[in-house]
Amino acid sequence: MKLKNIIIIVIVFCFVYCEFICADSVLVFNEIMYHPATNETAMEWVELYNQMAVNLDISGWGLQGGIDYSFPEGTIVKAGEYIVIASSPEILEHSTGITDVYGPFTGRLSNSGETIKLVNNTDRVMDSVNYKDDDDWPVSPDGSGTSLAKIDPQSASRPFGNWSSSYLVGGTPGSCNFASPPLFTPRVSFNEISAPGSNFWLELFNYDDHSINLSNFVIRCSGAFYDFAVPAIELNSGEYIVLSNMFQNYLPQLGDKLFLYFKDGNYALDGTAVNPRLRGKSPDGTGGWMYPAVATPGSSNYFQLQDEIVINEIMYNHRDVHAKPGSYLTSTSMQIDEIWKYNQSGTDLGTTWRAKDFDDSGWPSGKALLYAESSSLPAPKNTPLTLGKITYYFRTTFIFTGDYENANLQIHPIIDDGAVFYLNGEEVLRLGMPEGEITYGTFATPPINDATYTGPFAISTKNLIIGTNVIAVEVHQCTVNSSDIVFGMELYAQKVILKPTPYSKSKESWVELYNCGTNDVDISGWQFNKGINYVFPNGTFLAPDEYLVVAKDTNVMTKLYPSIKLFGNFSGKLSRSGERIRLIDNFGNPADEICYLDDSPWPEFADGGGSSIELRNPHSDNSFPEAWKGSDESFKSSWKTYTYRGVAAPSSLGPDNQWHEFVIGLLGDGEILIDDISVVENPDSTAVELIQNGTFDIGPAKWRIIGNHRHSEVVPDPDNPGNHVLKLVATGTTEHMHNH
Structure with missing residues (x-):
């Protein structure tokens, strides 16, 4: 051919x-009872949901984290169905009437939140959730008796916005979390709550479209041993009621949880915690908790919010720095036919012969290759040696005039059988020789049939000096009666033109703010308090149409972008898989926040591809992934x-x-x-x-x-x-x- x-x-x-790694999501967490109202150790459970249209065999799969459980052989989750794992299957089945509950799992579900994982039979993580009990996550599942329930079973488990609290106390193990259409649930919620103290009060708000009778409503406080009955009045749509006198026997304390129930305590409508400051919801009834400018008991909450400053761009996962080889200028400091002093006396010379100042004037000299070999060799045979010795000794010199701190030396030898190399008296390379002390009688291993070039091998330049240097080599036979001996070597000196770059994770991590308003904004005391942490110093202003960057490492950013308005270093780190970032003003209220992810429909190339995520329009609603794009890096x-x-x-x-x-x-x-x-x-x-x-x-x-x-x-x-x-x-x- x-x-x-x-x-x-x-x-x-x-x-x-x-490259992208997508999470497997065939079986997902759907409901978690982590803090039952009673009998905690026996009533904890976890529910999984099969999102696929086919049955799923999960034999050998398991739960890991705060709890541990391994599914037995033959465990099948039917298409679109649920499977429940409990701390006490018998007690849960008896109290709820459901069947086929798996368990018991070992360990406990934390009341304050933790990560639990679902792994398959090869220990691969198939789904995980890191639930919490703070203000990002529903408060009611933390002791009211309701469960932490996914709003849509087809949604991802990681984002907190995909979770709510179940309406029913006890949750809905083994069935749909929220019936469609739902059972009648009055839309009444906590709306404003004072700081703890002798004048403690709270406000309820009816955000339903009709009036609601409160005769069957109670409030439970985690620090009290009884329920507080809500006055039996008719609360009109859009109307508020302030409750204060009902707390005469027990005043809620800082950190106490408050839960609102109706229908004999079978349904939990809302939950919150007592905070050191006055708090209110925005918007009324349905929004998140913030800090009102003034107390407004009995009327709509009032906030002084600033929305001119927006989170405009985020670099959360820059492309890592890949390893790059160095660039070298190579010169030959020693040719293969170098002249060597040699000693084949068969005498053990100990260690003194290796030294730089050893007197070898009495040794004969000859050009390499030095040999006793009948077969052909890869370089000319120049100086014959005599067989019958175990060890042969060789010495020569070379002159180095370069920069030894940025130099590399490489030995390119032809050896039969083994050898130890020394530079100015210190060992730098060992080939075909055992570990430990080497003496005249040490045999090489393994034997070499026909000598050839090996390497080149980089050696240490620690003992390299400017001027004359000594290379000493002892060549060992593999047996006393070895039939050949060969020695010669080339020495390459490499000058480092460009040092090699090792692999490293990118240190470029930052968040950009933009003032889309018409006036200067004083952001002194503002801070990032979710995802990353940073407090802006006094005297920090942002002019209209001006940008500001907060970085993880300002030294890195200054080198890359020396002219930008730069602050930092922030603590914490931007998650490479997505998280919530929140900027609050000096009153503690959100000025802007975003919950980004590394999955579609969020921009793909921002996840390790070198792009940031940036708003298409700073005036757009940044809560939608479509409002963001990956930065154009093609230039x-x-x-x-x-x-x-x-x-x-x-x-x-x-x-x-x-x-x-x-x-x-x-x-x-x-x-x-x-x-x-x-x-x-x-x-x-x-x-x-x-x-x-x-x-x-x-x-x-x-x-x-x-x-x-x-x-x-x-x-x-x-x-x-x-x-x-x-x-x-x-x-x-x-x-x-x-x-x-």
């Missing part, structure tokens, strides 16, 4: 390359030319004459621009171009674009619109038969 000498030339304009790229030259070899994948294609693809998700593809046969003689339409001047003709690369297309060159290039788009890994 005639082998073909070919050269391949490819010009590529790289955009962004990024940081440039065209690069790649060439490869080699001899074609027979294919291991099939007959060589079956396909006549040049296959190119990406090793993962990503996009590149590529142009001027050329494969030339016999470039040094009768050159033949094998590629048709390598310049894409006639569109994608002659190219098969298929599989996970099918979205690729020919587009104008961004640097030269008159030129056509291939925009290669991949949603997965290429391979030789498809997906290219």
